[in-house]
Amino acid sequence: MKYFILAVLIAGSHAIELTPETWDEKTSAKSVFVKFFAPWCGHCKRMKPAWDAVMEEFSNSDTVLVADVDCV
Numbered sequence: 001m002k003y004f005i006l007a008v009l010i011a012g013s014h015a016i017e018l019t020p021e022t023w024d025e026k027t028s029a030k031s032v033f034v035k036f037f038a039p040w041c042g043h044c045k046r047m048k049p050a051w052d053a054v055m056e057e058f059s060n061s062d063t064v065l066v067a068d069v070d071c072v
Contacts, residue, residue, distance in 0.1 A: 016067040030065045033058075038071050 016026060018034065035051060037044040055066045 016065065018067045018069050026067065027065060030063055033064070033066045035068045036071050037068055040072075 016022075018026060033054070035044075051066075051068075058064045058066045
């Protein structure tokens with residue numbers, strides 16, 4: 001299975017926000033970690049530092065994409 005879903009928080013400056021228009025292009029041939037978030041959610045806000053660290057770690061990867069989906 002190529003897609004892993006993490007239901008965690010808001011991403012940082014290197015965020016790739018996936019939309020229906022960008023999904024296929026950005027996720028093709030990659031292992032994908034996606035967080036589904038709501039900007040007003042307290043859990044999402046508290047997890048932001050950890051998610052930012054994961055995004056930074058994989059920001060230059062050709063095989064892994066760490067992104068987010070705004071569920072509002």
